[in-house]
Structures are given as C-alpha cells and as structure tokens.
Amino acid sequence: MSDSFKIAVSSTALSALKSRIESATFPDELDDAGWAYGVPLADMKRLVARWRDGFDWRQEEQKLNNELPQFTRDIEVDGFGSLNVHYVYKKSDTGAGIPLLFVHGWPGSFLESRKIIPLLTKGSGDSQCPVFDVVAISLPGFGFSEAPKKKGFSLSQYVEVSHKLMIALGYTEYVTQGGDFGSRVTAEIARRYGGTHSKAWHTNVLFSLPPENDDPSIYTASEKEGLARWQEFQRSGSGYFQLHSTKPQTLGYSLADSPVGLLAWIYEKLVSWSDNYPWTDDEVLTWVSIYWFSRAGPAASIRFYYEVAHSGQALGTKSSPPTIPMGCSLFPKELIRIPKSWYPGVGDVVFEAEHDKGGHFAAHEQPELLVGDLRKMFGKGGPVYGVVTGRDGYN
C-alpha cells in the first residue's frame, strides 16, 4: 500500500549542510580558463555563498510538497528484496487520463516532472487536447527512494520496479516518457512489457547502432553535425561517464563529503547540457539539494552506470528494438543525434518532432514543447490515439 509522502529534511541535516558549506575550501583557477577546464570558480563561489546564506530550502521544500503529490510504497524486486520507492502521482483533472510514467536520468530526478505535470494533467482548456495521469518515479538510489544494497541492480531491475509501480497503481496499460537513463529504462520497458502493458513510448534521446548497410553519404548536414557533436561529447564530455562506469565508489567519497564538490559535479552538466537555459541560483541549488538530501546519498545515484556497463547492457550493445509504437522529440542541444537511417534500430517511430531550441533536460527547459509533442502524439488525430484501453485522455 502507498503512504503519502512529504519531503521533510531534518533541521539537523540542514544545519550540518550549512556548517559544511561555511567551512568550504576552494581551489584556485587558471587565468582565463572560462568553462574549458570545468565549472568556473566565480560561478561556484557565488552559488556556494547563496547556498550558505540566502537559499531557503524549507521554502523550496514547501513549494515542492504543494505542487507535487508524493507517495512511497514498497516494491519487491527479484533478488533484491523490497525497496521503498518514492514517486509523484497526479491524476488528470478531468477525463480518463492516459497513464504516463515519466522516468528521469542522471543528474536528474523526479523534480524534472515539475513543470510538465500541470500541463499534462490539466490539459489546455481545449477539449481537443488529451490529459494524462502522471507518475514520476524516483529511481532506486535517487531522490527519496531507497537504494538497492546488493550488486547487480541494473537495467532489468530499474525496468521491473518501474513497471511494478504502474501495476500497483492500477494501470495495467500505460505509456512512458524518458530522457537520459530514463530513455534506456523506458526502451527496455517497451521491450519487455510492450504490447501487454506498455503501449507506446516517447523519448527525447534516441540511440541505436547504425544498420548493417549504413550509407553515410546520404546523411543530411544536420545529421552529420549531430554525429560530430556526439563524437565531441565522447572525446571531451564523457569523463564523468567513464568514471561512474568504473569507480563510482571512489568518486562517491567526494560527493558524499563535499556539498561543494557535488554542486560542481552536477552544475557543470546543468549548464553544458542545456540550451542556454537561464538557470537561477535557487533553481540549481534546489536541484542539487535533492541529491545532497537524497535518501540513499549522492554516491548511490552513480552506481547504475557501473551496473549497466557490467551487465552486458552498455550503450551500443546489440539488441532487438521494441515493437510498440514510439515517438521522439528532437532538441538541438541534446548530447546525441542519430541519422534517420538508424531509427529502425531504436524502434517503430510513428511520431517525430524537431525543435529549434532546447537541450538535454527537455522537460525542464522546454516543458510546453515537450508536452505539446505528447499531446499531438497521443491526442485525437495522433498516431497512437486511444492506445491505452478505456483511457484515451478525454471525457
């Protein structure tokens, strides 16, 4: 059974954090380094000063609790026992909301559902537009969910816990939306539970291997540019990925002991992966605080990289694509963009929208665009209208 949940970070935790920040020690910085070597010192000092003195976690906490109805429930995962899972759950205001599971990645969280939830559940006042029941899970090891204690909690297990949550909420059929690691989880949900349970999936990051008879000479300029961006990311932006995938515990000591270190580690991605998104300091600090105050601690959140790499499911491993319908939203500053000729390796793309702004954290950066895409994909006249029996998003 589920328990209602309100985020309530203890005052001891708050004062311990304040005390740690007060004793922060900063490195120096090379002249004119800009962003080339990582997060600039001026940004860090400014953010840390705000975290120490002005940022009001209690207020942010209250806002979150007011906006997002949260719950916890125990979910059994084969071989791992019972995990207490935290999630946001908001039903549509009217009508038979299409059950939508939203799955975050790293360094994301349930927080990424904050802006899209009102749009998805309320609709637009336009009766032509479908509404959704939204479930935004905190993946085990993130947010306020428990983390597994044993080794080997990999893609299969994230899939299992997500699926079981939807079933437990009474949604035998549902659809999914995911970015970053959430894209991998929802793709795997589509593979394992597609047809019977997962009826359609939507993602904002596509990845597959090139097809057998791939012909690079037919790539468009924008496809070539996308592949070049991916290569550049691998060359200069994927150090975190390599480290998380091999020595997450060693890094974990730093992230657990230093809020400044954790802030830098996450903030760098918030800026470099988004499309000139105008982060406010409090927005960044709220985001990072979720990690600092997370139930399992920040070190737990990076273990999935290791598990996935060691369970034969690393990105790029050959696997057959899911067969249920899928949609994608392409944002220009996403980390990877594959040529259209590779799409069959991803899945059965029945909906595609391309945007001229937005980056990796699409739900946070461009909530209206993302929701607009979901409404088109699932709405009347859309390619997967009515895909969930008895819940088409309309009265």
Next chain:
Amino acid sequence: MSSYKIYIPPTTLSTLKSRLENAVFPDELDDSGWAYGAPLADIKRLVARWRDGFDWRHEEQKLNAELPQFTRDIEVDGFGTLNIHYVHKKSEGGLGIPLLFVHGWPGSFLESRKIILLLTAGSGDARLPVFDVVALSLPGFGFSEGPNKTGFSFTQYAEVSHKLMLALGYTEYVTQGGDWGASITKEIARRYGGEHSKAWHINLILAGSPETQDPSSYTAFEAIEKDGLARFQEYKRSGNGYYRIQATKPQTLGYSLADSPVGLLAWIYEKLVIWTDAYPWTDDEVLTWVSIYWFSRAGPAASLRIYYEVEHAGQEVGSTNFHIPTIPLGFSHFPKELGRIPKAWYHLIGNVVFEVEHDSGGHFAAHEKPELLVGDLQKMFGKSGPAFGVVLGRNGYDG
C-alpha cells in the same frame, strides 16, 4: 636559492582535523570489495587514523631530516617565474652522476625518499657508481608553485626541469622517470638530449597508440608482450576513468579534491593500491603521501591540470611521437605496471641500450622496489654498463 624545510602551520593542521571530524561517508554495496573503487572499511580506517593517531609533525620532521630540500625561482618562457621546490642530495664519495628524478601523478618528490640514500651513498662496493640526486616537485605539485596560465605542458615541465639542473651547475645530467616523469624526461631527452641530457631511464614504457597498430601483428609478440598490451587495454577499458575526467574537466573535479580530504584520500589511495604489486602500505605511509597533496602549495586541484594540458597539446600518453630522442635509454620492466609495449615498438620511444625484467613490482617502482630500481641504474651507468661515463667528468667513481 633557499634552503627549505616543510612546515605546515598549526592552523592548517587543526583545520584538517576539524574537517576529518566532520567527515560524511557514503554507504557501500554488500560484498563489493574493490570492484567499485576504494572499499569503505579502508577509507574509514584511514580517516580515523588521520584524525586521531597520525602525527604529521613527526612525519614532517623525518622528511626534513632525510631529504635536504630547497626552493629556487625558475623562469619559464611565457609563464614568468615559478618558485620550484626540490630535493638535492650529493653523493657521499666520488663524482656523483647528476641524476634528475621526475615524479608523476599521484606521486611526488616523496618517491625519491628510498632511492636517494642508495643512489648517493652507494653500497660500499667500489664497483658501483654513485649519483648526485635532484628530485623536483613539478610545478603544481608538492611545494612548488603552480603556473597561473593555461597551456603549461610537456615543453614547460621539461624546460623547468632542465633549467633547474643547469642552475645547480649540472650542464650534463641523466634522468629517471615514471608516470608523467617518463614523458617529461622523454621531452627533456628530445629537447636537451646530447648537449645536456646524456641518457635517460624510465619504468613506464608506453608509446604509439595500440589501436593504430594492425592487431593481426600481435600474434608475433611474445607472451610477456601480449600480456603487457592486454594490461594496457584493460587499463583503458576499466581503469582510466580518472584520466578521462582529469584530462577534460579537472576544475570540476578539483572542487571535490580541494574541499574534501576524505575525497582526496580515496582518489589517491585507490591508485596506491591497485597500481602496486601487493605493496604492504602502512596507514601512516598512505597518509603521509596524501598529506603532501592536501598540504601542497598549489592545492590538490592544480596537480590534475597536467592531464588536460597534455591532452590539449596532442601529447596524451601513448600518442604517436615525432622526433625520437637518440641518447641512450634504459628500461626497467615491473610486472604490475599499467602496461608495456612490445620490443618491436621500442624505436618509437628511443634508443634502448639497457633493459631489465623484474618479477615483482608495479607502477611506483622507486617506492615499491628501491633496491631493484637503484640496482638497474647502477648497472646501466656503472663501469661495465652501456651508459658508463656519459656525463663528462662525473662517472660516479672516485677520480
């Protein structure tokens, strides 16, 4: 030039103690061992020792007593003057061969500690040469200043090292290096070889880029060579996460290492254990090593930048090199080094005149196997060795 004694102010020591007292630890997966990184029990034990029993003053005093240290200003083109910390010990008898020892990461001048006595004192055996040893703290490490500007790479590390030797009156010298020290001494050999650097010895033997070599040629290699290549491939697959982050976002990582002594300890300790050959580290040994980083003049974040600078100058470890140095080169192979290249690729590094295989020892050879490493240097530079008498007037023997 100034005489130098390490002295960490009491406020710095108490700040560290206070940080350790407030340490926050992550959890750990059951039975994870070393697979995910440094184990929690190890780090907790080390932190408790660092907080309560470890006596930095005592270690500091020992270091100052054992290692005669100095600082001097060295001008580096485009970077102004850097104040360089170094150890300098002359041979006890005879005309010591001037030997520059260059460390790497996460090493330091501390790695010269065991070999310095053996090299300078000799063994009492008149057949063995003695050395004058200079062990510098590379800029950004130990008690040397770090550069303020971007772009300080192999050229600059070589320049500051060479100028130090000249400043000490050694117009001709030889070098020994591991980790970054191998690449830096290679740069010294390229730029100053012949006229100044007369011979060089390294214990990290990597060159070329294995991926660019035709894998079908691998079958011709001997077992030990195949094993060395495989070890390096494995290192790139599972052991170079630290390298990739340090080579691309050193500043981002630097915030953690500057703010958390626990984080810094884990970051370095992991390498001290997995890169050595079952070396029996004592806790105080580890803590002394890591303290050098914590108390370093430039701070721990500065020490990471060499990876970024090298990567962006197109000089990363294993990359194809031009202008191979011609001066005599010696290798010492230790089995637990990160990898090695086949004999067929040696010409990519230099003119190999001396080579020794060992059956024990790893990456930190000078610290793990000081007698073996020194023995190799004594053979290479001794009377019947291939590099005997390379330095004019200083052949390591009396008269």
